[in-house]
Amino acid sequence: MKPAIHVASLRKTFTARDGSTRTVLKNLDLDVGAGEFLCILGPSGCGKSTLLNVLAGLDKVYDGTADVSGGRIGYLFQEPRLLPWLTAEGNLDFALSSCRVPTKRWEQLKSRYLAMTGLSDYRNYYPHQISGGMAQRLALVRALCVEPGILLMDEPFSGLDEITARRIRTDLLTIWEETRKTIVFVTHNAYEACFLADRILVMMGGAFEQEMRVPIPRPRSYDDSAVFELSRDVIRAFGDGMGRPTPAGRWPGNVAHGWSATSTATLPPA
Amino acid sequence: MLKVISLLAAVIFWGLLSLTLPPDIFPGPLETVKALWGEIAGGRVGTDLVMTMLRVVGGLVLALLLGVPVGVLMGLNRRAEAVLDVWVMIGLTVPSLCYAIMAFMWFGLNEGAAIVAIAVTAAPSITINIWEGVKNVDTKLVAMARVFEAPRSTIVRRVLMPQIYPYVMASARFGLGIIWKITVLVELIGRPNGVGFKLFYWYQLADMRQVLAWTLLFTIIMLLIELAILKPIERRIFAWRPEVAV
Structure with a gap:
């Protein structure tokens, strides 16, 4: 099957004022x-957001595919980015009309997803009148x-407190x-990442370092000890803090959890 | 409530202060109001007040028409900013009296020249306000709108403009404050009627009662405009904004 997203040899370089360049995406496939x-799991500054901006079409200056x-x-x-002068419903309408979704479908779509996130009663509230967690759910x-x-x-x-974040993740x-989007x-x-993903790609310094499939069956529970153990192994693999280079040979039970080197990062999804 | 108390206190203070000088030189509130009432009752207020208001409104509209687009352009475009910021500073520095003299000398002693002089004086301040406002536009919201495929015109109309409105509103309000001062000056040197003309007329006759009466009249009118027109508009447009509790 044709992949939904296909990236090949993607490179992105920023030029600083003094003319020096910094490569933030290094030949991604x-x-x-x-x-x-x-x-995509990685420390801040590893290029994850830049990659998303390229995929979203916000950033059109890059090399590769x-x-x-x-x-x-x-x-x-990361933030809700709601228009503060529109109500909750007004913000949804803004997106629906921008994307030219036929007007007769609006009501059904809005009520469906508002109900799913428990926001049905908040249509007429302005963003500043609801909590940060609700604003993010509205987003x-x-x-x-x-x-x-x-x-x-x-x-x-x-940016959310852990309890709210847990609920929204679920x-x-x-x-x-x-x-199935x-x-x-x-x-x-x-x-x-371990709780949510089918597959995790670890990104560091603008390149994918490791890839793994998450073997935990669905539906998953947030408190599942398998999620915990897996995440512990992942964190260990990065050393004490993500962002530091991992000493060679510290990758944990590669075989057990299906870690593989990036050369296989383009494997078709399961 | 506090507003009323502070106004009352000011009137009392004025009354006490006026006792230190003879009433011909510094009339108290009572005499000033009496003089004002005499003018109003005698029907000598209407034309001058209306002419001044027309010049104020005309000047404000023209100043916004000049100042807002230039401010938006400077906020959005770095090259325009680099070229224009010197000119805004120059425009701000030249005294309003110079603009008034130039306008009357070049365009003649007419309403057009008066309004141009008023607008040109106020426009640079409006430009600076709008320019700052546009620079503060939240580009993250623009990125959001682009992700949702909003066309450029929609982004301008529904994402950028609402962020600029508060600055336009603020500009209109303080523009009005500057403009009525300029208008009085312009009337003094080049118009045959208006509040400024009257002030100068009574000044030449050394009639301080009338000078203060006309000042009071205009102050009251401007306060009414602020409280009865601008404040409610602002409240309507910016109802979405949270109240700030400090």
Whole structure:
């Protein structure tokens, strides 16, 4: 099957004012299959957000190939990015009309996703009148109700308190299992990645370092000890803090968890 | 409530202060109001007030038409900013009296010249305000709109403009404050009627009662415009904004 996202030899370089250049994406190759939940895990500054911006079409200056063919893109940013002068419903309408979704479908889409996220009663509230967690859920509704084939998510829950974040992650998995959208989810949180993903790509310094498939069967439970153990192994693999180079030979039970080197990062999804 | 108390206190203070000088030189509130009432009752207020208001409104509209587009352009375009910022500073530096003299000398002693002089004086301040506002636009919201495939015109209309409105509103309000001062000056040197003309007329007759009466009249009118027109508009447009509790 044709992948929903096909990236080949993607390079991105920033030029500083003094003329020096910094390569933030180094020859990335990536295929994401339709309906796959991919997490890209890496420390801040590793290039994950830059990659998402290229995929979303926000950044058009790069070398190589970045084809997105799996339908319209929905994007969930790190912050809700709601228009503060519009109500919750007004924000959804803004997205629906921008994406030219036929008006007669609006109501059905809005009520469906508002109900899924428990926001049905908050249509007429302004963003400043709801909590941060609700605002982010509303942003999720906005991303979903334009019926994207692909959802790009840039550390969307990192600014929320843990309890709220947990609940939304669980909501997200429920919605994903129902709708099977292709998701590329960027995070620095190993536990989150292990809980959510079919496949995890570890990104460091602008390159994919490792790839693994998450062997935990679905539906998953957030408290599953398998998620915990797996995330522990992942964190160990990166040393004490992500972002530091991992000493050679410290990769954990590669075989057991299916770690593999990046040469196989373009394997078709399972 | 506090507003009323502070106004009352000011009137009392004025009354006490006026006792230090003879009433011909520094009339108190009572005498000023009496003089003002005499003018109003005698029907000598209407024409001058209306002419001044027309010049104020005309000047404000023209100043916004000049100042807002230039400010938006400077906020959005770095090259425009580099070229224009010197000119805005120059425009801001030239005294309003110079603009008024130039306008009357070049375009003649007419309403057009008066309004041009008023607008040109106020426009640079409006430009600076809008320019700052546009620079503060949240580009993250623009990126959001682009992800949702919003066309450029929609982004301008529904994402950029709402962020600029508060600055336009603020510009209109303080523009009004500057403009009425300029208008009075312009009337003084080049118009045969208006509040400025009257002030100068009574000044030449050394009638301080009338000078203060006309000042009071205009102050009250401007306060009414602020409270009865601008504040409610602002409240309507910016109802979405949270109240700031400090």
